[in-house]
Each structure stands twice: as C-alpha cells, then as structure tokens.
Amino acid sequence: MKPPHEHAHDHPHPHDQSNSRSLKAAHEHFFLGDNHDRNEKRTWLVIAITATMMVVEIIAGNMFGSMALTADGWHMSTHAAALLIAALAYLYARKHASNRRFTFGTGKLGDLAGFASAVILALIALLIGWESFRRFQSPMAIDFNEAIIVAVIGLVVNLVCAWLLKDDHHHGHDHGHDHGAGQDQNLRAAYIHVLADALTSVLAIAALVFGSLYGWLWLDPAIGIVGAVVIARWSWGLIRDAGGVLLDYVPEGEDLPDEIQEILVKEGAEIVDLHIWQLGPGHHGAIVSIVVDHAHAPSYYREKLAAIHDLSHVTVEVEARAA
Template sequence: MTTLDLPGAKSDLDNYRTERSFLGADHQRNERRTWIVAAICAVTLAAQVTGGLVFHSMALTASGLHMGAHVAALLTAAGAYALARRYAVSRRFAFGTGKFGDLAGFANAMVLGVTAILIAVESVQRLRTPERVDYGSALPLAVAGLAVTLVCVWLLRPRGPAQDLNISAAHLHLSADAFAGGLAIAGLAAGQRFGWAWADPLAGLAAAALVAQFALSLIRRTAANLLDMNPSAELTAEVRTRLEAQGERVSDLHLWRLGPGHHAAVAVVVADHPLPAAAYHARLSGLEGLSHVTVEVRGADNVLCQS
C-alpha cells in the first residue's frame, strides 16, 4: 500500500507546509479577520445589552445576547485558527489540523441554537408580561448595532473557492444577527408608531426562529465533515474514472475532507495486468482538491500486488 500527497489546493503558510499540513489557502488572513471582527463585536455587545436593559427593549436585548454569542463564536473560531496553525506539523494528528475549523464551527452552531432558545423563552415572557419600552432611545441604538453588524458581515465574507467552514460559521452568525437586528428595528418602529406593545417581543421571537434555522443548517454542514461523509460525488466519480482508465476496476474507494480545499482518497484497484501503484497516483496528479492518496493494487485473482 503506498501513499502520496498530491498537489491540490496549497496552503500559503510556507513555515508550516509539510506532507501532512492541510490548512486552507487563506488560513492566516481568515485568522486575522476573525480577531478584528471579534473586537468590534465585543464593543457592540456592551452597547446593546446596556441599552436593552436601560430602555427595557426585548428586541434590543435579544440582539445584544445574540451578539454575545457572536463574540464567543468569533473567539472560538480565532482560537481554532491559532491552534491549527500551531500544531500543523505535529505528528499527533495523522491527517493534519485542517478539521480544527470544522470542530469550532460545530461548537458555534450548538451555541447559536442555545441562543435561539434563550431569546425565544424571554420573548414569550415579554409577550405575556409586556414592559414599557423607551422607543426613542432604543431605536437609534438598534440601527447603530445593525450598521456595525453589516460591516462585520462584509469583513468576514468568505473568499476563494475553498470552503472554510470555520469562517463560514462566523459569517453565518453575523448574518443571522443582521436579520435579527432588522427585525428588532421593525418591532421597535411598529411599537413607537402604532403603540403595539407586543411588536417588540414578537420581533424577538421571530429572530429566535431565524437563528434556530441558521444553527441547524450549520450543524448539518459541520457534522458531515466531522463524521467523514463523502464531501463530493463529482470528485469521487472523477477519481474512479481516472483509476479505471485502462480497464481496471476500483473495488473500494473512500473520499473524505481533510481541511479547506483538501481531500484524501483511499482506493483498491483490481487489474488483470496491474501497474505499479505510482502509475495510478500519476493518473490522479493535478486533480483539484485532492491532496492525499493511498492506493492498494491487486491482481484479477485478488492477490495483493503492492502493499
């Protein structure tokens, strides 16, 4: 059985580039952006929570609580980038540290789901027992919070073809907060204009439903990578086609994600006239996104030729 690391999507971390380093091409840039946005969100969190408590606005408090979840999520994401970079050359990780981001994304998705539950519970309580809201003070603060969130969404927008679920999770958090902020503004404006005391907590309840939907979507995506589900039917089919190019048969094939832009494949090739394993590696060379391959070659009588 032979293995080979193929030239797929390459990392820009020259100091950490080894045969087992499967970090994303934008790892350093994404880490830096995440730290910057975490600092911005921390300041916004303090302003929104303080305003919500002072002005008795559930929608504003909900937006602040959601921003608090974002601060925790962003710190988790930034920490995952830092740890993945630090241990990129550690031999304790057989297939590198590219999945640190997936683990952080899954944790953040769970936090997002808990946040949705907390917002929903508090909103229901406010619907049952409305509180007086200082709309004139709460509304400008909600607008300012939304403006800050939109800036952060822009700063963390995913770039490049490689799907980095760590920064995608952070971006999704902020996108959900932007929608929640918009609902908060709508609820406050309706309460101020028409005197609807229920509009503000109803906006918080709608925001909770939206956040929950985002959380479930992120849980599905990150869990798929952590459980090594097949990430691409198209790439799997292309690997099989190339390995069977001269009448061989692929009796076993596994494809999984190692990190952003990196995939690994393990294949068993059966042939009447087996070629050296290096020949099958050569067929897969240059296949975009395929960074590590293990090939076992067997004869037509299922006798192991190379291992």
C-alpha cells in the same frame, strides 16, 4: 507484476510543478484552507470591533442611565465570546499544523469549531424564542426612540463585521456540488453569528418603528420568535454540514468518486473499495483499492489521480486479477 495490496503514498513528482496541491505538501499533512491566515486575521479584527462596541455601550449605558444600551453591550459580550471560538480554532490549527500527532493534520479543527458555534447559535435561538414567548405573557414598556438608536448602531456594526467575514464562496446550505470551493466551516460559523445578530437588529428596528407608530407592543415578541426560527434554521444547516465533515460523510452531489472512477477506468482498473473524506477546506483524502489485469506500480495510478485538484492525500492498493 507487483505483489497485491502494494501501497502508494504521496511523494513529490519532479514533473508535477503545475499542480498547486503538490504531493509534497500533501505528504506533510498540511491541510489548512488557502485563506486560513486571512480568515484568522479578519476574525480577530471582528472581535476587536465587537469588544470595543461592547465597552462603549456599557460605559454609555451606565453614564446616561440607559438600560437598552447596557443590555446591548452585554449582548455584544456573548457575541464576542462566540467569535472567540473561531479565532482560537484558527490559531490552534495554524500552530499545530505540522504536529505529526495529528495523523491527517489540523484541517478539520475549523469544522469542530463550526459545529460548536452552531450548537451555541441553536441555544441563542432557543433563548430568543423563550424570551419572546414570555413577553407575550408579560408585555414590557419600551423606550422606542432610545431602543431604535441602539438597534441601528448594532446593525451598522454587524454589517461591517459581516463584510469582513464574508467568504469568497457562497454561504448557502447545499455545498456538496462543488468540492472545489473548499468552504471554511469555521469562517461560515463566525459569519452566521454576525448575520444572525444583524437579522435580529433589522427585525428589532421594524418592530420598534411600527410599535412606536401604532402602539403594537405584541409585534416585538412576535418578530423575536420569527428571528429565532430563522437563526435555528441557519444553525441546523451548519450543524449538518460541519457534523458531516467530522463524521467523514460524503454529501450528495460530491463528484470526487466519479472523477476517481473516470480516471482509473481509463487505465483498465476496477475499483473494489473506495474511501473519501475531507481533510480540511479544499483538501480531500482517498484510499483506493483496484483490481487490474496488467498491474503498474501503485505510484503510477497515484500520479494519474494527482490531476484532481482537491485530492491532497492518496493511498492506492493494487491487486492483480485472478487468472
């Protein structure tokens, strides 16, 4: 019988070649998402497209005396700056993935970047709402034809960027039901930034078309407020989910605890303490304390838990039940 509280860490098992989350990889604490490199490249590509569009609009605006083009160009610059947070997070996480000073790797850096981007998105929503409210009080003359052209160009660019950033998994707000999805909150934040910009373009086009037809100047700020509310809601969902990961919150519907319980109960073990947290997209860690009548080595239980695909780092504590 093994002494109580013996620990098992993630050492490779010679017969576990089929498990894509190899225990050797987990021991190296490399917890980046499966599509980390692809997502990083796409984010940089979106920044390049956005920056190019920004330069073209600012130059064209100055050449043709168009304030609408110039203003949208500077708006694109803030958009590129927000996306830069995501790109730099990918770069830093990749460069330092093997740095052992990060105790559990750099997989959570994307969640930190996503949280920061969500706060920026909330501020953008607040600014849009405030500016729309001011325009209710002081309506401004609008060059409808020019503004519609700018909004359409912006929409096309944003739709292309959204397509590039679209993840293979859904982008809704209820992700706790499927830990297998391994959602990248950093990519989600970049996607929502682009989607928010596309939404404002769609709403602007609608407001401008009806405004030009019926002279409804009030419609532009009214739709601006609607857009601000929608963007704020997206921002809150991202703050909630990314913040939850940073605080090691186990979302409702997460079935990892049940999977661990099911496997260990079959081995005659009683779980007395269980801690689960996310290490990165598609990677989770667990510390499990069990009490058993006839104890095996901790590595025995760890190998049983290796069947759970997203459980990448496991520590097992075994204690013999008191007679």
